[in-house]
Amino acid sequence: MLEVKGINVFRGEAQILWNMSISVEQGEIVTVLGANGSGKTTLVESILGVHHPKMGKITFLGEEITFRSSFLIARMGVSCVPEGRRIFKDMTVYENLEMGAYPMKARSFLKETVGWVYSLFPVLRERGGQIAGTLSGGEQQMLAIGRALMSKPILLLLDELSLGLSPKITKEIYGTIKKLHQEKVTILLIEQNATLALRHCYRGYILETGRITLQGTSQELLGNEHIRKAYLGL
Amino acid sequence: MSEFLMYLTNGIVMGVIHAISAIGVSLIVGIMKVVNFAHGELYIFAGYFSYHLSISLGVPPLLAMPLSVFFIFLVGIGMERTLIRPTYGDEMYSLIITFVLSIVLQNAALLIFGPYPNKPPNLISGATNIFGLYHYGNQRLLSFFISIGILVFIFYLIKKTWFGKSIRAVSQDRGMASLVGVDHYRVNMLSFGLGAALAGTAGVVIAPIFPVTPTGSSAISLTAFVVVVLGGMGSLKGCVVGGLILGMMENLGAAYISTMYRQIFGFIILILVLVFRPWGLFGQKTQ
Ligand SMILES: Nc1ncnc2c1ncn2[C@@H]1O[C@H](COP(=O)(O)OP(=O)(O)OP(=O)(O)O)[C@@H](O)[C@H]1O
Ligand SMILES: [Mg+2]
Numbered sequence: 001m002l003e004v005k006g007i008n009v010f011r012g013e014a015q016i017l018w019n020m021s022i023s024v025e026q027g028e029i030v031t032v033l034g035a036n037g038s039g040k041t042t043l044v045e046s047i048l049g050v051h052h053p054k055m056g057k058i059t060f061l062g063e064e065i066t067f068r069s070s071f072l073i074a075r076m077g078v079s080c081v082p083e084g085r086r087i088f089k090d091m092t093v094y095e096n097l098e099m100g101a102y103p104m105k106a107r108s109f110l111k112e113t114v115g116w117v118y119s120l121f122p123v124l125r126e127r128g129g130q131i132a133g134t135l136s137g138g139e140q141q142m143l144a145i146g147r148a149l150m151s152k153p154i155l156l157l158l159d160e161l162s163l164g165l166s167p168k169i170t171k172e173i174y175g176t177i178k179k180l181h182q183e184k185v186t187i188l189l190i191e192q193n194a195t196l197a198l199r200h201c202y203r204g205y206i207l208e209t210g211r212i213t214l215q216g217t218s219q220e221l222l223g224n225e226h227i228r229k230a231y232l233g234l
Numbered sequence: 235m236s237e238f239l240m241y242l243t244n245g246i247v248m249g250v251i252h253a254i255s256a257i258g259v260s261l262i263v264g265i266m267k268v269v270n271f272a273h274g275e276l277y278i279f280a281g282y283f284s285y286h287l288s289i290s291l292g293v294p295p296l297l298a299m300p301l302s303v304f305f306i307f308l309v310g311i312g313m314e315r316t317l318i319r320p321t322y323g324d325e326m327y328s329l330i331i332t333f334v335l336s337i338v339l340q341n342a343a344l345l346i347f348g349p350y351p352n353k354p355p356n357l358i359s360g361a362t363n364i365f366g367l368y369h370y371g372n373q374r375l376l377s378f379f380i381s382i383g384i385l386v387f388i389f390y391l392i393k394k395t396w397f398g399k400s401i402r403a404v405s406q407d408r409g410m411a412s413l414v415g416v417d418h419y420r421v422n423m424l425s426f427g428l429g430a431a432l433a434g435t436a437g438v439v440i441a442p443i444f445p446v447t448p449t450g451s452s453a454i455s456l457t458a459f460v461v462v463v464l465g466g467m468g469s470l471k472g473c474v475v476g477g478l479i480l481g482m483m484e485n486l487g488a489a490y491i492s493t494m495y496r497q498i499f500g501f502i503i504l505i506l507v508l509v510f511r512p513w514g515l516f517g518q519k520t521q
Contacts, residue, residue, distance in 0.1 A: 050409065069417075071413075071416055074415035080413055082410065086409075088407060090402070095402075098399060099416075100414055
């Protein structure tokens, strides 16, 4: 469904991604693991059309999107929970959810999707009229996920879901990810917490200084000596 | 007493017109981080258009007003597409461009319309007795009610419509807005057009009361900037309250202190705000 083929991505003068290829099939949960600064966010943002590769190709549902603008990619059914949440702080919780349903297609079933998101995160229903910037960190993360779901995405990109969240909320949110997966949403999961990520995915890629150095099923990766040492601390 | 009330009423009428004009500036600053120095010129062009449409071409005044505003809206869109769009990300560059444009347009207005004030016809004549206290010109009352209607419309547009929400989203986080599917190029273009149209609206509403002149345009831009700073960057409510405060101070000051100082009051307010509350009355304190 999503295919990234040999992309080289620069930020300013610096090359961040080197000949990178990954793919995600319909219905999968795929994870990308890597240390700080290895280029995970850059990869996500390249898929979303924020950065355009110098070389290589990105296709989604068989269409090439390498040089497409972000808003057009979003309208194709790709949505994201970006690093740092980036909720619209001066808007209400409800308005943030509405913005998630901005693409025309999504607006027609807005009422229904809001109901669905509220059932996943009941706290958002209570906070509906509150200014989003005044939510707690965990609540903001739930809002960012809720907003991403409002377009009923085909592909969901999650960049460091668990960052800064308590173990309890992290567990809750991963519970939601499982539910989403049962509802046939395809997910690309970026995590620093490798244990957590590998427990929830089918397959994974290891990213080191802008290159994919390893890939395999979660079982294979969990059994790999290098990964056990470097990422799982075993 | 009735004299005081009349000056106060003048202040309120001017205040709502200031508010409309200031919202035009504030929208463009908030969304695009562009300060439009040509704001005052758009305002007076609209005033002259409504004059020439109704006097020279015989269009009914009530139709000439929205036509002029629509024309200025198109001018705004044209400005964004040709001059402003290439400058995004470089605030200094857009500042210089709109500043140069303001001088060019001001001189164009002098050439085209001449230096004399031209007053479009009144929409309504006579005066109304206000609560048995004093008489007030019907044209001013009408301008006031039109302005209130426009303010209500703008608030509705920004708070309730998809377009308004996309504007707010872009001004808070442009990148994130496009990640949820907002075409930020289109939002920029339309909101620049809207900002221009608001300048034009203020121009056509005021022209029958205070005829516009090409040389008055810089003061109009300045007034709008003062109101935006007074009310607080990015706050619609701030523009309304700021506009009212400035309108009343100007009119009461001109009546009881001296008409010579009308312009000065704006600067006094500006300095006081910058010293004591630089984020304005309703703006958000950053850092
Ligand atoms: N605007 C920029 N210009 C140049 N280099 C940048 C820029 N932004 C990020 N980088 C560099 O790109 C590299 C990859 O950054 P990226 O944010 O993609 O990493 P990451 O894997 O998401 O890290 P983290 O786990 O900390 O979120 C880093 O070395 C970073 O310093
Ligand atoms: Mg990152």
